[in-house]
Amino acid sequence: MTGASVEKAIQLLKEKGYKYTDKRQSMIELFAQADRYLTAKEVQKYLKQTYPSLSYDTIYRNLYSFVEMNILEETELSGEKMFRFSCSLDGQHHHHHFICTKCGMTKNIHMCPMDFFKEQLDGCEIQSHRFEIFGTCENCLKVS
Template identity: 50%
Template sequence: MNRDEAIDLLKQKGYKATGKRKDILWFFEEADGYRTAKDLTRFMENNYEGISYDTIYRNLHLYHDVGILEATELNGEKHFRMNCTKHHHHHFICKDCGKTKEIAVCPMDDVINALSNYTIEDHKFEVYGLCPACKTA
């Protein structure tokens, strides 16, 4: 998902595309990886002095709810990134810079058979480490 698609989705769902909301989208588009609420706050404060926590967290939740952002938990903090809705896949996540790389493998096909009498609602497969850039830095 890119910024324009996200703005269209927002409007389509009856939400307003405010300046702050557009900037939040810009931030995540540029980030190209996982970022925390604190990261976003730091960025937003450059453009909007005294921006409220309420605004940060309300919009993060909104974007997550409508599918613009996806979330995961790293070191006890929620991290967000632009949602890739095109097809189901998982991520390698760099512990240094938060950038991600798509992983083609999804093991769920094998798992579903082995858990026939369980109700599967969700799953998480993530690989952590250092990306080539951070590895040599």
């Protein structure tokens, strides 16, 4: 992700009335650099280095605020919520993801299955959709 994407995210925070803090910027920068899904525990482990008193609850509240503002995307894997930097902030067009269940790495899928489903749902109004494929990436397969 680019520095411009981080700046867009921080601008969104301000537009929505959230106070700018170094902690929030650090969270956003972490996701922009990671370019994969992260758990709240991974975020806490990273931020504890700089902000040892930062609580897990504060991290979780911020993660969900970021999701509401479309700064982060969320998914669930094995009953645990995971978050990644929103592709829309980086100017990417509509796409879906392959998500590695071992390391959280994501790959963009540049086709959308909705054309098929629209035909099946004639007369219905589709308001949104999400398509994710879960599996093991080539790097994790090499290690196994």
